[in-house]
Amino acid sequence: MLVVRAIQADDLDALYVMATQVGSGMTTLKPDMKMMGDRLAIAVASFAETIAPEKRDYMFVMEDTDTGRLAGVCAIKGAVGLNEPFYNYRIGTLVHSSREIDVFTRMETLYLSNDLTGSTELCSLFLHPDYRTGNNGKLLSKSRFLFIAQFPHLFTEKLIAEMRGYQEESGRSPFYEGLGRHFFKMDFDHVDALTAVGKKSFIAELMPRQPLYVAYLPDDAQEVIGKVHTSTAPARRLLEQEGLYFEGYVDIFDAGPVLQARVSELRAMRDSVLAHVGTTVAPDAACAAVADPEPLLVSNTALHDFRMILSQTAPVNGAVALSAAEQDALRCADGDAVRTLSLNPRKNPHV
């Protein structure tokens, strides 16, 4: 069984092994023992609530309980941009118009901004290739929404997720080649590496401070603004299902989109419900139709040892039936409270 759980101090070695499998473009998960150790320490302190909420970094790992192996990782950063500036481009509009000669030109611009400072960030999602089947990706990604729904007071109102931007098969980033290269005079991979070691803001300081007209960029660079990396497209769809949307902020290097949402408007906030573990009464005739229940995300309600699984059960009258193995995976017992959320949005929410 796969369980997503709060990371623990002794996960470091397994995490490192996994990080070695992540390619370039994912800036927050680099195989660097020192960096990972530091990050893990913060994560452990976050779940223990020994540091301030805005400094917290909740990391989750997906563990295969059959083998003890780590299958994936994801994280929620309490707030971004409070230690060093958090930069994005905001896509803006400037209208150049002259009544006199009847010309009206609408120009898209890129403004270097720190607008998203202080937002809670979903980040560091990585699923091992061996586990990229079935609902595993959804389980891993959506676990964070259940966590937020269980502990909304820990987060700021604005939630963001930076998506990896478009790259050609060769790894070339058309946006970077069209813009950043002129200002940094270094390769994308190098910039990427510097970003990973926390030097993104230094690099950003080399960016032009004045707004840029998009029309000056080469066509291939213009086309990929707000476009995700092919391998990131499914992840983007998942987040959009949960209530995140693109609102015109992009990464300064590869122009990958930043998805945003208000925490209070997340599907998990609206639709997740608390239930208690228990036997559900035999379904009556009407409910018998639900022979094959929708997959259900089920988590426990403990902050320090948050755990979540995917179950094929359905909550009935505030109770949810879990097998012994499932209860074990969630470290809960009969009568304990659990939070549940259907894995997929209901097709018709009014039924």
Added chain:
Amino acid sequence: MYVVRPVELADIDALEALAAVPMPGVHTLPKTREKILAMIEGSIASFAAQVDIASEESYLLVLENLADRSIAGTAAIFAAAGSNGTYFSFRNDVIQQVSRDLNISHSVHALTLCSELTGYSQLSSFYVGEREQGTAEAALLSRARLMFAVLAPHRFSDRFFVPLAGVTDPGGGSPFWDALGRKFFQMDFLDAERVIGGARNRTLIVELMPHYPVYVPLLPGDAQAAMGQIHPSGELAFNLLTAEGFEADDYIDIFDGGPILQAHKNSLRTFTGALQRRATVALDARDRGREPPVRYAISSGFEHNFRAVIADCAALEAQVTVGLPAEVLETLNIADGDTVICVRL
């Protein structure tokens, strides 16, 4: 002999003929008789005006071949560019990008729309006929404008600039325009120049042109290559003006990217080298002095009777008078003993 003198109403036919020479992208003279007439009248009024402070005056000089009374060239100077508005240009900026932490330091070239040239005196409309290209007369014509400014400094600014036409292709397209102005104006280069009448002081420039710096590395190669490049027709003017002391690197035209030369008057040879001398009639020019003669541009010393010619005479640095043949005095419309301005050519 040639003389440079203020334009007169009688010159209109000759100017109309000059203006008819087709040169796409190059603005020397207005194309219609009506506008040429307005320019001539403006010039006559400007020369006649009592000026306290430079404003809308425009002075148009012509190069006349006295042998056949033909007009061989024109040159104009506006007292204050952009009067009635603002003169817009792109300033060449260098933005230093430094990151101590990353040990990176390099510079980025950017163009910024600016109005700094507003109020400068502007040289323009320089044109000489085929026959006079590259001659001393062409140099005289170009320089005569500045000699007039030496004579009447209160009519001009302390700073001068000259926009020169940028490169265009045979079809009248401009690579610089296509990369920049076209995106905002949504029209062809020549259409835009027609719409704006060659002016650089119209409100619509503020409305349409980019408010933020244009980062040069983002422009296509042909547009970058066109920046600061002159149209072949402007080479003569460019050479004369850089020899005069004008500098080409600071500003370019917002439409075609052509260079805008500019200078403070103290760095211009006409100002630093102008000598004021009393003219006398030289009875026999051949006899004067043992040194080889020096070629001078000589203008009359009267603001309201401005004329300039070329004359060869002995070096004037150590003299108080300049001996000139009687016909030169006559051409300058001055008498024995009057003051003249002399500049080595």
